Amino acid sequence: RLGKELKRRADSKMEELQADGTTTWMNVQYIKTATEQLLECLTVLKYTYVKAFYMADEQRKLLFEDQQRRLEQATEDLSELLDKDATAVHEKRIQVVNMAGKAKLMLSHILDDKQELPAALPPTSASPLSPKPP
Secondary structure, three states: OHHHHHHHHHHHHHHHHHHOOOOOOHHHHHHHHHHHHHHHHHHHHHHHHHHHHHOOOHHHHHHHHHHHHHHHHHHHHHHHHHOOOHHHHHHOHHHHHHHHHHHHHHHHHHHOOOOOOOOOOOOOOOOOOOOOOO
């Protein structure tokens, strides 16, 4: 239901921007692309909470939860940008495109099943990933 509403609002904004004749169909496709990215992020996020709950390895879980927080933030930021009226969205076109790209990158980190802790980075005492003393 939410997906249909977001797509309907995106289509409405795209039509409104084209109606005044100052922009073309091609120049408003970023709204559709950003909306699709937002929907994909929302869909994946709803499953990440279950995955994090059942993760046994505490270090991987902490890393995964950090990536989850970053995806949540990027999703919220993109949603806020797209929630503005058509003119405001168009004025912030570069920010919308950049935030959609950031959300896509954060999503790829979450979906990367082969993700390991970086071996080249030794844990520090300030790091939440530091091993606990024996």
